[in-house]
Amino acid sequence: xxxxxxxxxxxxxxxxxxxxxxxxxxxxxxxxxxxxxxxxxxxxxxxxxxxxxxxxxxxxxxxxxxxxxxxxxxxxxxxxxxxxxxxxxxxxxxxxxxxxxxxxxxxxxxxxxxxxxxxxxxxxxxxxxxxxxxxxxxxxxxxxxxxxxxxxxxxxxxxxxxxxxxxxxxxxxxxxxxxxxxxxxxxxxxxxxxxxxxxxxxxxxxxxxxxxxxxxxxxxxxxxxxxxxxxxxxxxxxxxxxxxxxxxxxxxxxxxxxxxxxxxxxxxxxxxxxxxxxxxxxxxxxxxxxxxxxxxxxxxxxxxxxxxxxxxxxxxxxxxxxxxxxxxxxxxxxxxxxxxxxxxxxxxxxxxxxxxxxxxx
Numbered sequence: 334x335x336x337x338x339x340x341x342x343x344x345x346x347x348x349x350x351x352x353x354x355x356x357x358x359x360x361x362x363x364x365x366x367x368x369x370x371x372x373x374x375x376x377x378x379x380x381x382x383x384x385x386x387x388x389x390x391x392x393x394x395x396x397x398x399x400x401x402x403x404x405x406x407x408x409x410x411x412x413x414x415x416x417x418x419x420x421x422x423x424x425x426x427x428x429x430x431x432x433x434x435x436x437x438x439x440x441x442x443x444x445x446x447x448x449x450x451x452x453x454x455x456x457x458x459x460x461x462x463x464x465x466x467x468x469x470x471x472x473x474x475x476x477x478x479x480x481x482x483x484x485x486x487x488x489x490x491x492x493x494x495x496x497x498x499x500x501x502x503x504x505x506x507x508x509x510x511x512x513x514x515x516x517x518x519x520x521x522x523x524x525x526x527x528x529x530x531x532x533x534x535x536x537x538x539x540x541x542x543x544x545x546x547x548x549x550x551x552x553x554x555x556x557x558x559x560x561x562x563x564x565x566x567x568x569x570x571x572x573x574x575x576x577x578x579x580x581x582x583x584x585x586x587x588x589x590x591x592x593x594x595x596x597x598x599x600x601x602x603x604x605x606x607x608x609x610x611x612x613x614x615x616x617x618x619x620x621x622x623x624x625x626x627x628x629x630x631x632x633x634x635x636x637x638x639x640x641x642x643x644x645x646x647x648x649x650x651x652x653x654x655x656x657x658x659x660x661x662x663x664x665x666x667x668x669x670x671x672x673x674x675x676x677x678x679x680x681x682x683x684x685x686x687x688x689x690x691x692x693x694x
Contacts, residue, residue, distance in 0.1 A: 448579020
């Protein structure tokens with residue numbers, strides 16, 4: 334999606350103030366909060382493939398509004414549509430993939446497949462970052478927007494091609510929504526393992542929110558504007574490698590790997606040197622690897638009937654962690670710089686590593 338690297342600039346050049354742009358991000362977050370669990374519930378009651386087909390249509394409509402009607406109401410409506418599309422995918426895709434792999438007697442491939450899918454997605458983001466500048470210079474924001482709509486719509490035939498064995502895509506009476514919701518909550522309450530995995534997925538997701546501040550960390554190392562994007566690219570490459578390695582070396586390796594990664598993050602961030610970004614990249618790669626592993630453990634502990642609902646609960650927890658990090662970073666930035674704030678973000682991973690080590694013993 335070529336608009337992604339520059340949409341904040343588009344908002345500013347349209348005349349929006351910083352407060353108005355911040356309010357758009359708030360609308361985006363609230364949409365995710367409101368629709369995260371309901372979307373998982375819908376995915377357990379209705380056709381998951383149908384929801385995955387609808388999701389890119391909503392996102393494409395969002396980018397079309399931004400492209401052809403650039404004003405605050407369109408931007409706000411676009412974030413609602415984009416947030417709705419993201420919520421429809423969250424939990425739905427994991428549930429569909431795990432169940433189909435299970436039916437094919439290949440559930441052990443889940444972590445590897447999801448990890449590689451995320452890695453390919455990150456690679457696509459890198460490509461979009463590289464192409465956005467030249468395309469913007471050649472054709473302006475409208476060309477970027479049209480290309481983004483077209484790229485997003487490619488997700489429709491991809492979703493339609495996914496296999497779906499359950500339910501034949503037939504809708505269920507509305508009373509079943511309540512039954513599935515109760516089943517999901519009952520499963521979480523009755524399964525300590527599922528509860529631990531829910532917390533683990535949310536706790537490990539913090540690096541994803543911190544990723545928004547990596548450019549600030551790169552600039553704090555003293556490099557110029559031309560070099561900073563290269564350091565950001567290095568960290569993104571680390572996340573990509575972590576995705577490709579997902580599904581390997583799980584189990585007892587998780588706790589020590591997280592502990593080492595937390596140390597790498599703290600040392601790299603506090604170094605104040607460009608070379609320290611290599612350690613940050615290693616840390617982010619391990620965090621991505623561990624997050625996919627935690628997602629796989631969660632899928633192993635929940636039933637098919639409420640799988641998307643419970644997975645969306647984990648997504649809701651991830652959103653809560655992200656908001657806490659955004660608020661914490663904003664408050665902490667009044668007293669210190671990116672280096673110490675990133676080092677502080679490593680503390681939860683030390684706690685998680687210690688908890689995993691104790692549970693193994």
